[in-house]
Amino acid sequence: MQYCPKCEIQIQGRKTCCPLCQGELTGEPGEHIYPPMRRNRMSGVSFYRIIHFVFIALEIVFASIGLLSGFSGWITFGMVITLLVWLDFWLVFYFRNNFLKLFTIEVYLAMLICLFVDYRWTGLRWSFEWMIPSAFLGLTVFTAIIAHVMHLKLEDYVIYVLWNALCCASQILPVLAGLNRTPYPAVIVTAGVLIYTAAILIFRTSSVKRASGKWLHL
Ligand SMILES: [Zn+2]
Numbered sequence: 685m686q687y688c689p690k691c692e693i694q695i696q697g698r699k700t701c702c703p704l705c706q707g708e709l710t711g712e713p714g715e716h717i718y719p720p721m722r723r724n725r726m727s728g729v730s731f732y733r734i735i736h737f738v739f740i741a742l743e744i745v746f747a748s749i750g751l752l753s754g755f756s757g758w759i760t761f762g763m764v765i766t767l768l769v770w771l772d773f774w775l776v777f778y779f780r781n782n783f784l785k786l787f788t789i790e791v792y793l794a795m796l797i798c799l800f801v802d803y804r805w806t807g808l809r810w811s812f813e814w815m816i817p818s819a820f821l822g823l824t825v826f827t828a829i830i831a832h833v834m835h836l837k838l839e840d841y842v843i844y845v846l847w848n849a850l851c852c853a854s855q856i857l858p859v860l861a862g863l864n865r866t867p868y869p870a871v872i873v874t875a876g877v878l879i880y881t882a883a884i885l886i887f888r889t890s891s892v893k894r895a896s897g898k899w900l901h902l
Pocket of ligand 1: 688689691703705706
């Protein structure tokens with residue numbers, strides 16, 4: 685065991701100097717108290733750098749092929765898809781510690797992409813009618829399941845419930861505008877989500893109040 689003659693203390697483990705006076709130690713150094721950390725050759729940061737590099741390189745390759753052979757449909761498609769996957773990767777990295785937020789953002793992104801694809805190529809046939817109602821139904825059910833599994837308090841996730849209800853209710857606008865030719869799913873899902881939200885607002889008022897207090901402080 686090591687010993688500091690100045691402080692008259694014995695020191696366990698293997699130290700280069702006294703932890704109190706930084707003075708020289710006598711005696712035999714022992715084993716390390718904590719096992720030394722093994723250095724990870726592929727650190728988290730460098731892994732993310734590699735991923736970003738691969739995406740940037742892919743975009744450059746697509747752009748070069750596009751410049752040489754013309755920006756055909758699949759080149760543009762490849763560039764857009766690569767960009768979206770890249771953005772999504774960034775999102776996952778950024779919100780990796782908040783699964784519910786990540787899940788919610790992913791669902792909204794998927795809805796926006798489907799809405800765009802439907803608008804651009806199929807003339808708003810299936811998104812308002814089937815995709816968005818199912819997405820909001822899934823979002824509401826899975827938010828409740830995730831909150832239950834992760835033991836979240838209502839005041840911590842009620843903002844998601846309210847936000848989803850508000851966005852879900854906006855489906856009524858295309859119905860009113862006559863853009864949705866099969867309005868049953870949209871109307872039924874919106875009614876269900878609004879009833880669920882009303883139940884939370886009325887029967888769990890204290891949690892909602894605590895949550896709104898928190899947001900006001902922020
Ligand atoms: Zn000392």
